[in-house]
Amino acid sequence: MTPSIGLVERLTREIVQTIRAENLQPGQTLPSAKVLAERFEVTVPTVREALRRLEATGSVELMHGSGTYVREAINRRILDNPHYVPVDLAAAIELLDARVAIEPGIAELAAQIQSAEAVASMESALDNALQVETAVPAGHFHVELARASGNRALHEMLVSLLAIHSRTQQAARTTYDRLRDHDEHADILDAIKRGDGFEAAHRTRKHLEAIKTVVLADWADDPQTDDAANKEAEQ
Amino acid sequence: MTPSIGLVERLTREIVQTIRAENLQPGQTLPSAKVLAERFEVTVPTVREALRRLEATGSVELMHGSGTYVREAINRRILDNPHYVPVDLAAAIELLDARVAIEPGIAELAAQIQSAEAVASMESALDNALQVETAVPAGHFHVELARASGNRALHEMLVSLLAIHSRTQQAARTTYDRLRDHDEHADILDAIKRGDGFEAAHRTRKHLEAIKTVVLADWADDPQTDDAANKEAEQ
DNA sequence: CGCACCAAAGTGATTAGATGACTTAAACAC
DNA sequence: GTGTTTAAGTCATCTAATCACTTTGGTGCG
Numbered sequence: 001m002t003p004s005i006g007l008v009e010r011l012t013r014e015i016v017q018t019i020r021a022e023n024l025q026p027g028q029t030l031p032s033a034k035v036l037a038e039r040f041e042v043t044v045p046t047v048r049e050a051l052r053r054l055e056a057t058g059s060v061e062l063m064h065g066s067g068t069y070v071r072e073a074i075n076r077r078i079l080d081n082p083h084y085v086p087v088d089l090a091a092a093i094e095l096l097d098a099r100v101a102i103e104p105g106i107a108e109l110a111a112q113i114q115s116a117e118a119v120a121s122m123e124s125a126l127d128n129a130l131q132v133e134t135a136v137p138a139g140h141f142h143v144e145l146a147r148a149s150g151n152r153a154l155h156e157m158l159v160s161l162l163a164i165h166s167r168t169q170q171a172a173r174t175t176y177d178r179l180r181d182h183d184e185h186a187d188i189l190d191a192i193k194r195g196d197g198f199e200a201a202h203r204t205r206k207h208l209e210a211i212k213t214v215v216l217a218d219w220a221d222d223p224q225t226d227d228a229a230n231k232e233a234e235q
Numbered sequence: 236m237t238p239s240i241g242l243v244e245r246l247t248r249e250i251v252q253t254i255r256a257e258n259l260q261p262g263q264t265l266p267s268a269k270v271l272a273e274r275f276e277v278t279v280p281t282v283r284e285a286l287r288r289l290e291a292t293g294s295v296e297l298m299h300g301s302g303t304y305v306r307e308a309i310n311r312r313i314l315d316n317p318h319y320v321p322v323d324l325a326a327a328i329e330l331l332d333a334r335v336a337i338e339p340g341i342a343e344l345a346a347q348i349q350s351a352e353a354v355a356s357m358e359s360a361l362d363n364a365l366q367v368e369t370a371v372p373a374g375h376f377h378v379e380l381a382r383a384s385g386n387r388a389l390h391e392m393l394v395s396l397l398a399i400h401s402r403t404q405q406a407a408r409t410t411y412d413r414l415r416d417h418d419e420h421a422d423i424l425d426a427i428k429r430g431d432g433f434e435a436a437h438r439t440r441k442h443l444e445a446i447k448t449v450v451l452a453d454w455a456d457d458p459q460t461d462d463a464a465n466k467e468a469e470q
Numbered sequence: 471c472g473c474a475c476c477a478a479a480g481t482g483a484t485t486a487g488a489t490g491a492c493t494t495a496a497a498c499a500c
Numbered sequence: 501g502t503g504t505t506t507a508a509g510t511c512a513t514c515t516a517a518t519c520a521c522t523t524t525g526g527t528g529c530g
Contacts, residue, residue: 083309101340157333164313300493
């Protein structure tokens with residue numbers, strides 16, 4: 001039924017199934033390439049090609065001299081393209097538009113769920129943002145908000161959007177006021193804690209639209225050099 | 236500045252940049268592995284590892300005896316995890332919930348945009364669905380709807396969601412009435428053509444919730460064998 | 471005893487060359 | 501002109517070896 005699928009692809013699936021069968025958790029190591037090669041009766045280069053596939057999707061990480069480690073993304077459905085080359089500001093705006101489209105719904109779900117620990121995570125994220133120069137990953141308020149929705153697909157989508165956004169030039173240039181950001185997050189969280197889904201959604205939308213406005217304003221003040229931007233836009 | 240990044244990862248980036256620099260479009264072939272090896276002054280196995288990474292994310296495809304082809308996903312930001320092992324019905328419901336959360340917003344955007352060609356694509360998808368046993372990919376009404384939103388990130392998210400859903404056992408078992416599906420799609424499209432974003436969003440939400448109801452009903456009638464399901468659920 | 475240094479083992483990284491299998495298209499025969 | 505055959509190009513996989521990095525455990529000095 002699967003007549004002509006390559007050996008590497010089959011091997012990749014077998015490795016994934018092995019990880020799941022042996023219940024290997026993120027952080028744990030896989031057997032060495034040599035051992036895997038013997039177990040699946042292939043050679044080391046073939047195993048390495050399979051591992052490179054898994055590496056590209058963040059399912060594993062190959063660490064020189066140390067070993068091959070299972071990574072979180074093995075449990076993710078939605079990923080960001082690690083080979084995507086970010087370009088223009090229009091793409092950054094597009095990402096913000098996407099967030100405007102989906103995050104209000106996420107906030108509404110979070111308000112309905114009302115998980116205690118999720119609320120705690122969001123409060124924690126609220127504090128962290130004021131102190132550490134927290135990057136995009138975990139601990140980010142919007143990520144915790146998405147986690148609080150209880151829907152892993154939505155959570156993974158938002159993580160992906162933010163990961164892509166962080167690779168954009170505009171990410172660093174955006175100068176959204178730290179305190180204002182904090183206050184608006186607090187307002188959203190407040191609505192969630194009250195279980196007011198409608199208000200949480202509304203505040204989230206306004207918050208993101210405000211960010212978008214700032215980004216656009218920054219752009220107007222100091223338009224970037226968009227050599228590669230035009231080529232991307234016309235396609 | 237990039238102290239200890241592997242040779243393969245660097246090579247992968249260089250290949251992507253080469254593709255973009257030479258403006259290679261999906262369907263076109265890359266130079267042979269041997270040529271790439273000489274150009275970047277590495278050996279063939281190293282090139283192959285880099286290509287396997289790109290293959291895992293759908294950016295390229297290696298075809299035995301033919302060549303290495305550029306694929307559409309090289310322009311995608313959001314991907315579905317090709318190594319994800321689908322499991323239980325709960326995950327399928329989660330995907331539908333995610334769609335309920337984001338698709339109404341997409342429909343609203345589509346109604347605001349009102350692209351003529353996008354509307355044509357949706358009408359085409361409407362007809363196809365009644366005739367061909369169209370699978371998940373292009374031509375699917377909901378995919379065209381997402382495309383009509385004008386936001387590529389949203390479009391890619393929906394494609395990813397549907398791709399994952401298609402790999403679920405429940406995908407085939409869902410027996411949503413073909414005619415009812417068509418009629419509800421037509422109703423959504425009708426609202427979009429009128430520019431009524433609110434109504435388009437509302438009808439989209441109702442449509443997806445109805446599908447969810449049917450899936451749940453199917454499950455109640457004929458509960459599946461969920462050996463692997465429980466392990467996933469408790470985590 | 472405790473700490474620093476060092477050596478060895480394990481592992482991944484990369485290279486090298488060779489063989490096999492598949493695809494495509496050109497050359498050829500009919 | 502059509503069909504077959506042949507040859508070249510390409511990916512697929514293997515074998516073998518060397519290099520680089522990490523970790524660990526010991527060894528010896530203080």
